[in-house]
Each structure stands twice: as C-alpha cells, then as structure tokens.
Amino acid sequence: MSDPQQTSLRLGIAGLGTVGAGVIKIVRQKANVLAQRSGRKVEIVAVSARNRDKDRGVALSDYAWEDDPVALATRDDVDVFVELMGGSDGPAKAATEAALKAGKDVVTANKAMLAHHGQELAELAEANGAVLRFEAAVAGGIPIIKSLTEGLAGNDIERIMGVMNGTCNYILTRMEDAGLSYEDAFAEADGLGYLEADPNLDVGGIDAGHKLSLLSSIAFGTQVNFDGVELEGIGCVTIEDITQAADMGYRIKLLGVTRLTGRGLEQTMTPCLVPATSPLGQLQGGTNMVVVEGDQVGQVVLRGAGAGEGPTASAVMGDVMDIARGLRMSTFGQPATSLVAAKPAKATVAAPYYLRMSLEDKPGAMAKVAAALGEAGVSIDRMRQYSHDDATAPVLIVTHKTTRAALDDALGALPETGVVSGAPVALRIEEV
Amino acid sequence: MSDPQQTSLRLGIAGLGTVGAGVIKIVRQKANVLAQRSGRKVEIVAVSARNRDKDRGVALSDYAWEDDPVALATRDDVDVFVELMGGSDGPAKAATEAALKAGKDVVTANKAMLAHHGQELAELAEANGAVLRFEAAVAGGIPIIKSLTEGLAGNDIERIMGVMNGTCNYILTRMEDAGLSYEDAFAEADGLGYLEADPNLDVGGIDAGHKLSLLSSIAFGTQVNFDGVELEGIGCVTIEDITQAADMGYRIKLLGVTRLTGRGLEQTMTPCLVPATSPLGQLQGGTNMVVVEGDQVGQVVLRGAGAGEGPTASAVMGDVMDIARGLRMSTFGQPATSLVAAKPAKATVAAPYYLRMSLEDKPGAMAKVAAALGEAGVSIDRMRQYSHDDATAPVLIVTHKTTRAALDDALGALPETGVVSGAPVALRIEEV
Incomplete structure (x- = not known):
C-alpha cells in the first residue's frame, strides 16, 4: 500500500563519518530491494561534510557537494535531510531547522540535539508539515523508537530500563572479566577508539542520559527533559564493587531507568546492580539493551x-x-504541541541499595554505622567486613528496600559517626 | 502528522476469547491516550462470537451483535475488521475475505490462516485498497513484524531464528529444571491449559512453523510457503538428551531457522541445541524470542x-x-504481487549434530558406528558411551560440522551395521 509517489525520494546527507558512509553504501548497493520495498526509488542527490577530500571508501562524484549544510538542507532537489554531523547546537541544529522550515523531512542520529532541543524541533516540524525522525539516535541498530512509538502504542508504559552506552558496558565487562581497574579498562577502551572526544559523554552517563530522555518523551507523552535526568557516571565503580556484586549474584551496569509516577518524571542514569541471570545482567561487552514494561505487553x-x-x-x-x-509519524508519537511538561522527580520507588565504605579501625565502628542507618530508617539485609592491613576496613552493606530520600539521610549522617573514612559509594539494586 | 481523519476509527471484532476481551478492555480503558496518540477516536461498534451469553468480563451492550462474522465484517459502520476467531479456513477466512472485498482493513492474530492463505489474502487486500496486518500472529506481544518489515527495511536479512511456541519451551524448561520426563512435563502443561485442543499444533511444531513461514515472507520477499517448512516436534526429546546437552553447555529448544540461499528457501522448525549462555539458550519458560540477523544491523x-x-x-x-x-503498510513489506515463489530447499548450511543411539552390547559395535559415519563423510568431535545394565548402551555423539545430506546418508547406513537398536535421534547444533 503505502501510497507510493512514483517519483524518487531524494536524500541530502550532511556528515560523512562512518555512519554517513554506511548510509551511502546501503543506498547504492541495495537500490533494487529498497525500491521494491518502498515502491519508489531512494537516491542521494547531495552531500556535505567538513572535508571534501577525505577518502571515505565511497564514491561521492555522483552527488552534488555543498560546503554549507544549511545550503544542503534547503536545496530544491532534496526531499529528506539526513543529519549525521552531531553536536547539540551549531551547524547540525541550524541545518535541521532550515530543512524543517523549508518543509523537508529530517532523519537524524543526533541524540544530543534532540535531548536539548527536541521539543522545539518537533514543533517546528509539525508547523511545517514535515517529519523529524531519530531511530539512530537511541541504541544504534535496535528498532526501539519504532517499537515503542508504534508497536506498543496500545500500552501504558510503566518503566523503561536501558543499557545504552556500549563503551561503559565494555569497560564494566572488562573490569569483571579481566580483573582490570577502572583506569586500566578505561585506557583499553580509549586505545580501541571507543571513547568520545570528551570521554565524560560516555563514562559520565551524558550520552546515555540523552537517549533516556528521548525514550521518556515517547513513553509518557512528556516534553523531552534531559536536565531532569539524574546522572551518575561509572567512575565511582571499583573492581571491588564488581567482584562483590558478582559474589552476591549481581552485575553492575550503567542503567537508565525512567518512570512517570504521581510525583513526576523519574529519570535516572546511574550505575546499578542487576541480577546476573537477568537479560540486563547477561549483557556483556559493547551491546545495548532496552527493556520496556507495558501494562498490557509485560516485559519486552x-x-x-x-x-x-x-x-x-x-x-x-x-x-x-x-x-x-x-x-509519517509524529516525532515523539503524538502531536508535539500535546506533549506535557513533566515535573522531574527524585526516584521515589523503594529499592535495596549496595553501599561500600571504609571504616576506621576503632572499637564499635560497625555498630555506629548500623545505628546511623537505622535512625534514618534504613535497615540492613547483609553486611560484610573484609580483612585489612591498613587503618581502614572495607565494609559492604546491602540494605533492605528503602527510598532514596531515607538513604540520603543515612549517608548524610555517616560522617558524624566519626568512623567512616571518605565518601561512601551507594548503588541502587534495580529489580528487573 | 499521520494525516488523521477527524472521524473515529470503528472496529468490528469477531472472536471474543481472551484476546478479544483484552482488546475491548484496552479500547475502553485507554480511549483518551489512544486518541491522543493517533489523532482520532478509536471505538468498537460491533462484535461477533459463537456464544452471545458467555460472561467474558467485559460489557458488550454498547456494541451491535452479529451472529455471523461475515455480516460483521461487511457492516457499513465498520472500518477495521479485527479477526480473532482462529482456524485456517472456515468463518475466519470467509469473514476476512468479505472484509477485504468490501475494502475494509483487517487486523488478525490468525497465523494458521496466513500461513495457508497469506499470499491470496494479501493480494486481495491490495486489489481492494485495504491493509491486512498480523503483528499478533507471531510471537505475541513482541513487535517483530513491525521491526522486521519497517525498522530493519534497510537490511538484507541473512537468518532469522525464533523460539516462538511458549508451550514447547515450557515443557523443555520443566524437563531440565525438574528432571521430568517428556510425558510428565507434557501432562503438566496440559493441566495448566497451555496446550491447544490439538496438542500437535504445539508440540509438533506446526504453530511455530506457521509463524516462521510468515517471517520468511517478509525477510526474503517470498510468498508464504508453510509447506516448505521442515517440521519436527519435541516428542523425540528425552530427559537424557536434555541432561547430556546441558553437560556439554547446550540447551535444547524448538528452534525455527529460516535462510534464503542460492539453493532456495531453507525453513526448519526442529529441536536444536543452542549454547546455554546465548540469549536463545537462556530463554526459559513460556517466553518467546526472535533473533534477526541483517547484513547491516548484525544480530538483533x-x-x-x-x-x-x-x-x-x-x-x-x-x-x-x-x-x-x-x-498503511503492505502485508508482507512489499506489494504482494511482487513476492516471488521461493523453492523450498533442504538446509545446506553445515552444522554440527548431536546424535543419540542405543548400541547393542557386541564387540566392535562402536567401531562399526564410527566407520559408518566416516564413510558418509561425517566426522566425530566427541563421543560418550554410558554404563548400562541391559543389552543396549546409550551412546552420544557430537559430530563436526556436516551437511544434513551427509548426515542422512550416515543415519541411513547405521541399520546395516547390525549394532544400532532402534532409530537414532539427530538434533542440529545451531550456531547462534
């Protein structure tokens, strides 16, 4: 069906890194099957990038060249502007806006741009009768945007969890598998070219947080709110945490979780413990996973x-x-003007927590910690103290389910005990 | 976007079992969110089922009742005929055809009907400007049809694997977890109401084969060819097979595999061994899983x-x-008239096989088996013979990679050795 116009669909591609080159290869090599599936020819008419002379392994001579992506985006012979430059602002945003204003459809892989400007760009698209699509911005090849927006449209979404930064998962996996320190695993990932130019985008959770904020918008009909994502990177995770978690049947993942509750939109992108036998726990290396929980479909x-x-x-x-x-779909699954501004909320769902701290070697130290936790209403499920040969002893605690607020009270009270050295590490144990 | 007509979308539902009742509940309870997401009201105008008086836990008084599903399907006030009756022919097919001929869109969960008549129904839909959609026919709530048809439309699909019959997976899981015989696990599943009225639809692999044939059509642009699916049920699997497979790091699954090769369309739905640590191997209980391998996306x-x-x-x-x-999408991802008839082919991809046979307690028996395999070009990777206290000894063999043709030659030659008692069991080890 699909109401095929008999004219071809003409693409203008800005940004010719690996993804841009990959798109060109597909359009060239699969021309017949793409036409068979869509009912019309898909072709590239023009491209743009910073460096015209770089060898990208694909022939560009068939395509018009534009130095300026805005000029590319607004060419009369371009139907779809494919934005693969990246960056939340600057040329990517300028060209995307220009394309939409000219009524051209936009396909982008740019999570940062949408996390920061998704609402205004979606409104701009609608006002101009254009579509703005971004499957490639979240979890790479996994068709999660389509599945969530269309396939699961009959569900109220209850929770989405995602491991959506392969570099972080690679580092955490290597720490566990090879017993590497965080620093060594980081250096290894860096040597393999896995890290962004600003590594904090990866290990600080920002990139994954961008993605989570886009999923939240679709799931809950809310305006993208990246600033409302509680971010914590994986730099706090030690090899001891990973080993201890494994001992208790868990693995540590940089896990995004989003929920809409009566108190607001709860978005967290933080290192969490998940059961080692769960699909998320079994995800090793650079692979991504998204878990969607709908009231009808259950867990997908x-x-x-x-x-x-x-x-x-x-x-x-x-x-x-x-x-x-x-x-032709709305950017976030419903008209952008109908998306509501959701109040960000601290996670209110009670969860068990994993705590690691260094206790000074004083009589009664453990009792004082237990008392401080107890006074904040945090009860202890399991506790382990390890042998040590310096002045402080590592102590691991798994709490019973508690709220983050109570846990923060307890953590705030720990310095007053006078027996805790340095800042404790607290990681949520997410039930999956 | 989505070009919403401002009129409501009116459904007529035939078949009011659990799924039909579930659809009615969603349409009633989520009226607002469905309208927000789609830009128009979705409503039910008429229903049909065999028994009007049965209590289904949903109020039907708001809807017109039709005893005859064909009458329902062709009502003037029905835009979409929702076929949830089941059965490959009979009323389901008659009503679907009537709806399509009347230019009405059809949504069905009926894998048997589409496996047997998918091509003609898809052509009928197109000839009448209607769409025929069947997400619910394959792997329940998993949005696999949409993901494959739309999300992965830029890929050449190389292989699809699926565990798509929850009842079979439940039986195999219970055999492993509880050490039950096939018969006992079957009886347990039966007691829980997991089996179709004709259990062979489940345990014979027919239901899962129906689903596989639909995925093949989308993946390869071929006409649905259920008769080309090589079917083998799970009745041949013993607790010993499961235990031995587990010992070697495998689990046994009723696994569908489809590939298009130069020799033709290879579709198998057979018990296979898969690595216990793979996503397919880790799939326990009644859950479904589909693994799609595309030339671009890799494994999803x-x-x-x-x-x-x-x-x-x-x-x-x-x-x-x-x-x-x-x-509005074509039923199988491209115009039905452009789907090609694919020649069914025996699986030609070489694979290791797991063999179980009973050897008679005669001198040189093992040597004779090894010789028979070797003469057929099948070489042995591992072999185990178990202690025994009757006249035959269980022997397990894992072959090196071999073709099914060579294996069939070897199996054909085994009776001539005079030392093999009964028919050997041969299960493919699928690399996943």
Missing part, C-alpha cells in the same frame, strides 16, 4: 549493537524507508 | 511474552493504531 526486551557503521546506518535507513513508504 | 534480539491476553491484545492494538494513524 530488545538487544543489539548500539553503535557502529552498519547498525547505525540500518536505523537511519529504517526512518528513510518509512518516509519513502509514506509512513 | 527481541524477547517477550508469546501469548496471553495482554501481550496479544497489545500486538492487535499496535496494528489498529497504525491504521488509526494512517500508517
């Missing part, structure tokens, strides 16, 4: 490559093919 | 509930919402 798990040329280009082409087929 | 895994009121109704509503939003 999607797993796949979260980055890389082929997977990301696959997601871009999914959006392009939708447009070619005449499948 | 989708997991979720394969049956039940909520999950199946969720899938039905995904299709209904697409129609409400104006997202």
Whole structure:
C-alpha cells in the first residue's frame, strides 16, 4: 500500500563519518530491494561534510557537494535531510531547522540535539508539515523508537530500563572479566577508539542520559527533559564493587531507568546492580539493551549493537524507508504541541541499595554505622567486613528496600559517626 | 502528522476469547491516550462470537451483535475488521475475505490462516485498497513484524531464528529444571491449559512453523510457503538428551531457522541445541524470542511474552493504531504481487549434530558406528558411551560440522551395521 509517489525520494546527507558512509553504501548497493520495498526509488542527490577530500571508501562524484549544510538542507532537489554531523547546537541544529522550515523531512542520529532541543524541533516540524525522525539516535541498530512509538502504542508504559552506552558496558565487562581497574579498562577502551572526544559523554552517563530522555518523551507523552535526568557516571565503580556484586549474584551496569509516577518524571542514569541471570545482567561487552514494561505487553526486551557503521546506518535507513513508504509519524508519537511538561522527580520507588565504605579501625565502628542507618530508617539485609592491613576496613552493606530520600539521610549522617573514612559509594539494586 | 481523519476509527471484532476481551478492555480503558496518540477516536461498534451469553468480563451492550462474522465484517459502520476467531479456513477466512472485498482493513492474530492463505489474502487486500496486518500472529506481544518489515527495511536479512511456541519451551524448561520426563512435563502443561485442543499444533511444531513461514515472507520477499517448512516436534526429546546437552553447555529448544540461499528457501522448525549462555539458550519458560540477523544491523534480539491476553491484545492494538494513524503498510513489506515463489530447499548450511543411539552390547559395535559415519563423510568431535545394565548402551555423539545430506546418508547406513537398536535421534547444533 503505502501510497507510493512514483517519483524518487531524494536524500541530502550532511556528515560523512562512518555512519554517513554506511548510509551511502546501503543506498547504492541495495537500490533494487529498497525500491521494491518502498515502491519508489531512494537516491542521494547531495552531500556535505567538513572535508571534501577525505577518502571515505565511497564514491561521492555522483552527488552534488555543498560546503554549507544549511545550503544542503534547503536545496530544491532534496526531499529528506539526513543529519549525521552531531553536536547539540551549531551547524547540525541550524541545518535541521532550515530543512524543517523549508518543509523537508529530517532523519537524524543526533541524540544530543534532540535531548536539548527536541521539543522545539518537533514543533517546528509539525508547523511545517514535515517529519523529524531519530531511530539512530537511541541504541544504534535496535528498532526501539519504532517499537515503542508504534508497536506498543496500545500500552501504558510503566518503566523503561536501558543499557545504552556500549563503551561503559565494555569497560564494566572488562573490569569483571579481566580483573582490570577502572583506569586500566578505561585506557583499553580509549586505545580501541571507543571513547568520545570528551570521554565524560560516555563514562559520565551524558550520552546515555540523552537517549533516556528521548525514550521518556515517547513513553509518557512528556516534553523531552534531559536536565531532569539524574546522572551518575561509572567512575565511582571499583573492581571491588564488581567482584562483590558478582559474589552476591549481581552485575553492575550503567542503567537508565525512567518512570512517570504521581510525583513526576523519574529519570535516572546511574550505575546499578542487576541480577546476573537477568537479560540486563547477561549483557556483556559493547551491546545495548532496552527493556520496556507495558501494562498490557509485560516485559519486552530488545538487544543489539548500539553503535557502529552498519547498525547505525540500518536505523537511519529504517526512518528513510518509512518516509519513502509514506509512513509519517509524529516525532515523539503524538502531536508535539500535546506533549506535557513533566515535573522531574527524585526516584521515589523503594529499592535495596549496595553501599561500600571504609571504616576506621576503632572499637564499635560497625555498630555506629548500623545505628546511623537505622535512625534514618534504613535497615540492613547483609553486611560484610573484609580483612585489612591498613587503618581502614572495607565494609559492604546491602540494605533492605528503602527510598532514596531515607538513604540520603543515612549517608548524610555517616560522617558524624566519626568512623567512616571518605565518601561512601551507594548503588541502587534495580529489580528487573 | 499521520494525516488523521477527524472521524473515529470503528472496529468490528469477531472472536471474543481472551484476546478479544483484552482488546475491548484496552479500547475502553485507554480511549483518551489512544486518541491522543493517533489523532482520532478509536471505538468498537460491533462484535461477533459463537456464544452471545458467555460472561467474558467485559460489557458488550454498547456494541451491535452479529451472529455471523461475515455480516460483521461487511457492516457499513465498520472500518477495521479485527479477526480473532482462529482456524485456517472456515468463518475466519470467509469473514476476512468479505472484509477485504468490501475494502475494509483487517487486523488478525490468525497465523494458521496466513500461513495457508497469506499470499491470496494479501493480494486481495491490495486489489481492494485495504491493509491486512498480523503483528499478533507471531510471537505475541513482541513487535517483530513491525521491526522486521519497517525498522530493519534497510537490511538484507541473512537468518532469522525464533523460539516462538511458549508451550514447547515450557515443557523443555520443566524437563531440565525438574528432571521430568517428556510425558510428565507434557501432562503438566496440559493441566495448566497451555496446550491447544490439538496438542500437535504445539508440540509438533506446526504453530511455530506457521509463524516462521510468515517471517520468511517478509525477510526474503517470498510468498508464504508453510509447506516448505521442515517440521519436527519435541516428542523425540528425552530427559537424557536434555541432561547430556546441558553437560556439554547446550540447551535444547524448538528452534525455527529460516535462510534464503542460492539453493532456495531453507525453513526448519526442529529441536536444536543452542549454547546455554546465548540469549536463545537462556530463554526459559513460556517466553518467546526472535533473533534477526541483517547484513547491516548484525544480530538483533527481541524477547517477550508469546501469548496471553495482554501481550496479544497489545500486538492487535499496535496494528489498529497504525491504521488509526494512517500508517498503511503492505502485508508482507512489499506489494504482494511482487513476492516471488521461493523453492523450498533442504538446509545446506553445515552444522554440527548431536546424535543419540542405543548400541547393542557386541564387540566392535562402536567401531562399526564410527566407520559408518566416516564413510558418509561425517566426522566425530566427541563421543560418550554410558554404563548400562541391559543389552543396549546409550551412546552420544557430537559430530563436526556436516551437511544434513551427509548426515542422512550416515543415519541411513547405521541399520546395516547390525549394532544400532532402534532409530537414532539427530538434533542440529545451531550456531547462534
């Protein structure tokens, strides 16, 4: 069906890194199957990048060249502007806005731009009768945006959990598998080219937080609110935490969780413990996973490559093919003007927590910690103290279910005990 | 976007079992969110079932009643005929055909009907400008049809694997976990109401084979060919097989595999060994999983509930919402008239096999078996013979990679050795 116009769909691609090159390869190599599936020819008419002379392994001579992505985005012969430059502002945003204002559809892989400007760009698209699609921005090749927006449209979404930064998962996996320190695993990932130019985008949870904020918008009909994501990177995780977690049947993941409760929109992207036998716990290496929980469907798990040329280009082409087929969806699953501003809320759902702290070697030290926790209403499920040969002893505690507020009270009271050295580490144990 | 007509979308539902009741509950309880997401009201105008008086836990008094599903399907006030009766022919097919001929869209959960008549029904839909959608027919709540047809449309699909019959997976899981015989696990599943009226639909692999044949059509642009699915049920699997497989690091699953090779369309739905640590191997109980391998995206895994009121109704509503939003797709991802008839082929990809046979207690018996395998070109990776106290000894063999043809030659030659008692069991070890 799909109401195919008999004209071809003409793409202008800005940004010719690995993903851009991957998209060009697909359009060139699969011309016949794409036309068969969509009912019309999909072709590239023009491209733009910072450096015209770089060898990208694909021939560009068939395409018009534009130095300026804004000029590319507004060319008369471009139907769809494919934005693969990246960056939350600057040329990516300028060209996206120009394309939408000219009534052209936009396909982007740019999570930062949408996390910061998703609402205004979605409104701009609608005002101009254009679509703005971003499957490639979240979890690489996994068709999570489509599944959530369309396939699960009959559900009230109760929770989404995601491991959506492959670099972090690679580092955590290598720490466990090879017994590396965080620093050594980080250095290894860096040597393999896995880290962004600003590594804090990865290990600080920012990149994954961008993605989570986009999923929240679709799931709950709320305006994208990246500033409302509680972010904590994986830099606090030690090899001891990983070993101890494994001993107790858990693995540590940089886990995004989003829920809409009566108190507001709870979005966290923090290191968490998850059962080692769960799908999330079994996710090793650079792979991504998103777990969607709907009131009707129950738990649906999607797993796949979260980055890389082929997977990301696959997601871009999914959006392009939708447009070619005449499948036109709102950016976040409903009219942008109907998305509501959700109040960010601290996570209120009670959970057990894993705590690690250093106790000074004084009589009654453990009792004082237990008392401080107890006074804040935090009760202890399990506690382990390890042998030691310096002045402080590592102590691990797993609490019973408690709220983050009570836990923060307890953590705030610990310095007053005079027996805790340094800042404790507290990681939520997420029931999955 | 989605070109919403401002009129409501009017459903006529035939078949009011658990899924039909689930759909009615969603449409009633989520009226606002469905309208917000689709831009128009979704409502039920008429229903049909065999027994009008049965209590289904949902109020039907608001809807017109039709005894005849064909009459329901062709009512002037029905926009979408929702077929939840089941059965490959009979009323389901008659009403679906009547709806399509009347230009009405059809949403169905009926895998048997589509496995047998998918091509003609898809052509009928197209000839009448209607869409025919079937997300609920494959793997319950998992949005696999949408993911494969739309999200992964930029890929050449290389292989699809699926565990798509929850009852079989439940039986196999219970055999392993509780040490039950096949017969006892079957009886337990039966007692829990997990089995179809004709249990062979489940344990014979027919139901899962239906689903596999639909995935093949989308993946490869071929006409549905259920008769080309090589079917083998789980009745041959013994507790010993499960124990031995586990010992070697495998689990046994009723696994569907489909590939298009130069020799033809290879579709198998057979018990296979998969690595216990793989996502498929870790799938326990009644859950479903589909693994899609695309040339661009690599391996994407989708997991979720394969049956039940909520999950199946969720899938039905995904299709209904697409129609409400104006997202109109070809049934199998491209015009039905462009789907090609694919020649069914025996699986040609070489794989290791697990063999179990009973050897008679004669001198040189093992040597004779090894010789018979070797003459057929099948080489042995591992072999175990177990102690025994009767006249035959259980022997387990894992072969090196071999073709099914060579294996069949070897199996054909075994009786001539005079030392093998009964028919050997041969299960493929699928690399996942």
